[in-house]
Amino acid sequence: MLLRFLGSRIAFGVLVLFVLSIFVFVLFYIAPGDPARVIAGDKATEALLVQIRENLGLNRPMYEQYWIFITNLLQGDLGYSYRSQLAVTEIVASRIPVTMSLVFGAVVLWLALGVPIGIASARKPGSFRDRAGQTFAIVGISFPTFVLGMMALYVLFFLPTRAGITLFPPSGYSPIEDGIGQWAWHLLLPWATLALVSAAIYARLTRGQMLEVLGEDYIRTARAKGLTERRVVYRHALRSAMPPLVTQLGTDVGLMLGGAIVIEQVFGLPGLGRLAVTAVENQDRPVVIGIVLLGGLFVVTINIIIDTLYALMDSRIRTSA
Amino acid sequence: MIGFRTPRQAAVLAEQASGDVVVVQRGSASLTLRRLAQDPTSIVAAGFIIALVMFAIFAPIVAQLTGHLPNQQFRTLGLSPAGIPVAPSADFVFGTDHLGRDVMVRLAYGARVSLLVGVLASLLAAAIGIIIGTIAGYFGGRTDTILSRIMDLAMSVPFLLCAISLVSVLGPSLQLSTGVIVFFTWTPIGRVIRGQVLALRQREFVEAARSLGSSHASIMLRDILPNLMVPIIIYTTLMIPAAIVFEATLSFLGMGIVPPDASWGGMLSEAAGNSIYLAAPWLVLIPGVALLLTTLAFNLLGDGLRDALDPQAARKA
Numbered sequence: 001m002l003l004r005f006l007g008s009r010i011a012f013g014v015l016v017l018f019v020l021s022i023f024v025f026v027l028f029y030i031a032p033g034d035p036a037r038v039i040a041g042d043k044a045t046e047a048l049l050v051q052i053r054e055n056l057g058l059n060r061p062m063y064e065q066y067w068i069f070i071t072n073l074l075q076g077d078l079g080y081s082y083r084s085q086l087a088v089t090e091i092v093a094s095r096i097p098v099t100m101s102l103v104f105g106a107v108v109l110w111l112a113l114g115v116p117i118g119i120a121s122a123r124k125p126g127s128f129r130d131r132a133g134q135t136f137a138i139v140g141i142s143f144p145t146f147v148l149g150m151m152a153l154y155v156l157f158f159l160p161t162r163a164g165i166t167l168f169p170p171s172g173y174s175p176i177e178d179g180i181g182q183w184a185w186h187l188l189l190p191w192a193t194l195a196l197v198s199a200a201i202y203a204r205l206t207r208g209q210m211l212e213v214l215g216e217d218y219i220r221t222a223r224a225k226g227l228t229e230r231r232v233v234y235r236h237a238l239r240s241a242m243p244p245l246v247t248q249l250g251t252d253v254g255l256m257l258g259g260a261i262v263i264e265q266v267f268g269l270p271g272l273g274r275l276a277v278t279a280v281e282n283q284d285r286p287v288v289i290g291i292v293l294l295g296g297l298f299v300v301t302i303n304i305i306i307d308t309l310y311a312l313m314d315s316r317i318r319t320s321a
Numbered sequence: 322m323i324g325f326r327t328p329r330q331a332a333v334l335a336e337q338a339s340g341d342v343v344v345v346q347r348g349s350a351s352l353t354l355r356r357l358a359q360d361p362t363s364i365v366a367a368g369f370i371i372a373l374v375m376f377a378i379f380a381p382i383v384a385q386l387t388g389h390l391p392n393q394q395f396r397t398l399g400l401s402p403a404g405i406p407v408a409p410s411a412d413f414v415f416g417t418d419h420l421g422r423d424v425m426v427r428l429a430y431g432a433r434v435s436l437l438v439g440v441l442a443s444l445l446a447a448a449i450g451i452i453i454g455t456i457a458g459y460f461g462g463r464t465d466t467i468l469s470r471i472m473d474l475a476m477s478v479p480f481l482l483c484a485i486s487l488v489s490v491l492g493p494s495l496q497l498s499t500g501v502i503v504f505f506t507w508t509p510i511g512r513v514i515r516g517q518v519l520a521l522r523q524r525e526f527v528e529a530a531r532s533l534g535s536s537h538a539s540i541m542l543r544d545i546l547p548n549l550m551v552p553i554i555i556y557t558t559l560m561i562p563a564a565i566v567f568e569a570t571l572s573f574l575g576m577g578i579v580p581p582d583a584s585w586g587g588m589l590s591e592a593a594g595n596s597i598y599l600a601a602p603w604l605v606l607i608p609g610v611a612l613l614l615t616t617l618a619f620n621l622l623g624d625g626l627r628d629a630l631d632p633q634a635a636r637k638a
Binding site: 012013015016019020023024027028030031032138139141142143144146147150151154158251254255258259261262265266276277280281283288291292295296298299300303 | 470473474476477478479480481482483485486487489490562566569570573574575576589592593598599602605606609612613616617620621624
């Protein structure tokens with residue numbers, strides 16, 4: 001049963017990636033502009049352009065080009081960047097650690113911040129604590145990430161630096177291999193920015209879920225048994241309030257791994273999102289296609305992992321699939 | 322006071338005269354408005370939105386009053402000799418930007434873009450979500466499976482990545498920004514509506530309508546949809562701030578409104594370019610705070626509407 005469930009989820013994941021690949025491929029096929037010219041530059045001779053089109057198969061019909069693209073893709077070959085002539089897989093792989101560092105650090109922070117705030121709110125709805133938590137949540141949700149990031153850079157980096165105090169390093173990334181301290185120091189502001197905005201969403205979600213669960217009969221039973229409030233809230237209620245949170249987390253992490261585009265742009269982090277923006281500006285099609293597909297792969301994989309976890313925990317899901 | 326009386330005043334007077342309790346019948350719209358009017362946060366939020374709409378509508382008047390056109394560059398008046406933007410002053414209430422343009426006038430024209438795209442995209446996305454969700458939930462079976470899978474598919478797409486590739490190929494414009502936002506935001510409301518319709522179609526009044534010979538379209542439009550007005554209104558209101566931020570993000574990434582036309586995201590992007598905002602912080606502060614207050618106002622109003630329309634859910638979510 002579990003295998004069949006897993007099989008259907010994977011099949012759907014493959015379908016998503018297939019549709020995505022057609023989407024980007026057709027999109028760039030119909031795009032104006034001549035890739036040969038992007039590669040060779042403005043001063044290229046006609047003969048050179050013809051040669052490049054021949055080599056890349058750009059003069060063949062669309063379905064043939066797609067077929068070549070897909071067969072190469074299945075062999076792990078995403079082609080070469082029009083700009084740097086490097087393999088797309090290599091370029092993309094070099095950016096993954098940056099985005100992963102950014103996303104996973106931020107996830108830890110925002111869960112540590114958002115979930116307790118949500119729980120505290122739900123335990124005493126209407127209290128001062130709850131209103132404070134909800135105010136934090138609604139302001140955080142309304143704050144566009146790039147606005148918060150730019151304000152944080154100005155107040156916490158620029159003003160102190162001008163005054164001669166170095167609180168934070170200038171934007172950029174320091175690889176984890178060069179020392180974990182430098183790595184974390186460089187990522188602290190981007191983490192905090194991303195975490196504050198997302199923590200607000202999770203605080204709201206946690207509060208809503210917890211309020212629902214805390215009204216259930218079995219919670220009353222647990223209290224009636226004489227369990228401590230702490231045990232009731234954290235053991236009994238939180239456990240049932242978790243699934244929607246985990247689903248949301250999966251979606252968010254999946255999407256961000258494909259590039260926390262805005263945050264990377266604001267803080268000058270050379271991750272996948274920044275790469276995507278530069279590649280789009282440079283009309284570097286193979287790189288854009290590579291990132292979009294990788295982004296899709298992240299989303300699909302994480303969704304499959306989460307669905308499988310649910311299926312393992314709850315047999316009803318398995319049978320309904 | 323004497324003479325003309327509304328029915329309600331008449332009823333109240335009758336009650337006072339006779340000492341009996343008279344119950345005044347109120348429609349749900351009037352009840353909702355009364356509840357909303359008792360919530361100071363919602364009033365402030367609604368007031369802000371109305372003021373913003375005025376600011377956007379009368380952008381040309383703002384330009385006329387200041388005597389500055391949105392794209393007009395004041396190279397001598399609006400820039401210091403070193404080429405640094407001029408801070409807020411009597412001439413330029415919100416200062417100037419890196420080209421010596423009046424930030425307040427640009428803010429007004431940018432508000433038009435934010436509101437137009439935000440509201441239009443949300444309405445269109447909501448309409449598509451409602452139609453697809455209703456059809457999926459109502460017919461069920463294979464129709465539901467296919468439509469639900471399409472919604473799953475649309476939700477598993479890394480939307481910002483796809484959006485910027487789409488815009489880079491088709492060329493940025495106001496229409497494309499709107500289209501992209503609609504394309505990538507109709508699914509959540511579609512899912513919600515589908516779930517609600519799934520539950521509603523089992524109800525007796527739907528069966529009754531069917532036994533009376535109503536067509537599918539008539540049942541969906543006249544029996545089911547009116548029951549979903551509450552989630553639809555709440556959801557659509559809450560989609561607007563998300564769409565406004567989406568548009569600002571596209572413009573911030575250079576994939577939205579084409580310069581030199583003003584948009585809030587574009588203004589922030591220009592402020593970030595060459596880090597000019599470090600010397601002129603109002604270039605971030607003014608459009609940034611405008612954006613923040615706008616999304617906050619819509620979110621607060623959405624929450625207020627939810628509490629007013631659905632008092633039972635007021636303490637949840």
